[in-house]
Amino acid sequence: DGGITQSPKYLFRKEGQNVTLSCEQNLNHDAMYWYRQDPGQGLRLIYYSQIVNDFQKGDIAEGYSVSREKKESFPLTVTSAQKNPTAFYLCASSKGLAALETQYFGPGTRLLVL
Amino acid sequence: AQSVTQLDSQVPVFEEAPVELRCNYSSSVSVYLFWYVQYPNQGLQLLLKYLSGSTLVKGINGFEAEFNKSQTSFHLRKPSVHISDTAEYFCAVSSGYSSASKIIFGSGTRLSIRP
Numbered sequence: 001d002g003g004i005t006q007s008p009k010y011l012f013r014k015e016g017q018n019v020t021l022s023c024e025q026n027l028n029h030d031a032m033y034w035y036r037q038d039p040g041q042g043l044r045l046i047y048y049s050q051i052v053n054d055f056q057k058g059d060i061a062e063g064y065s066v067s068r069e070k071k072e073s074f075p076l077t078v079t080s081a082q083k084n085p086t087a088f089y090l091c092a093s094s095k096g097l098a099a100l101e102t103q104y105f106g107p108g109t110r111l112l113v114l
Numbered sequence: 115a116q117s118v119t120q121l122d123s124q125v126p127v128f129e130e131a132p133v134e135l136r137c138n139y140s141s142s143v144s145v146y147l148f149w150y151v152q153y154p155n156q157g158l159q160l161l162l163k164y165l166s167g168s169t170l171v172k173g174i175n176g177f178e179a180e181f182n183k184s185q186t187s188f189h190l191r192k193p194s195v196h197i198s199d200t201a202e203y204f205c206a207v208s209s210g211y212s213s214a215s216k217i218i219f220g221s222g223t224r225l226s227i228r229p
Contacts, residue, residue: 105157
């Protein structure tokens, strides 16, 4: 089955620690995205990537970093600079960046701060 | 600038009753409109989308939505809901002249079904 996997399902971060969230897709999609979801709010875009070795900041990129070394993978690192990281993180992909493209979402990772 | 407003944060309905979830958008250019569903602790799944053509769009699980350009609305409807429809529903808009990275999501409507 084609789809998007995210791991881990739950992640705990200690103060001052960097943590990395994994996102893998086997849909052969070029574009990938990271969103943050907070209760009662819509999704906010953190980073997106149109092709391998290229990525762009979204609306709330501060305190986060990404890489896109392979088409299938788009890991997100939450750095210690992100002061309020507790949220539900969603990875998505689409065939391309055209505005009409459907985004396909992974199951999410819930990040909690100890 | 684009924006999308979901007027109801929560909608409780009885099982087998009809439901309408409201969505209004603002945009100065042509738009693409989407409805996504999120079941508890899961990612989002596309229910339906309007790109062009017929203003009545049918989606999965018996849902449909109507694009109304004059009222800038894209309300989601289902004639008879089931317990399994309990979820959060997100309306989203993107501009025909931008990219998928510029899609704007509403704040969501939580649909709760009472037996």
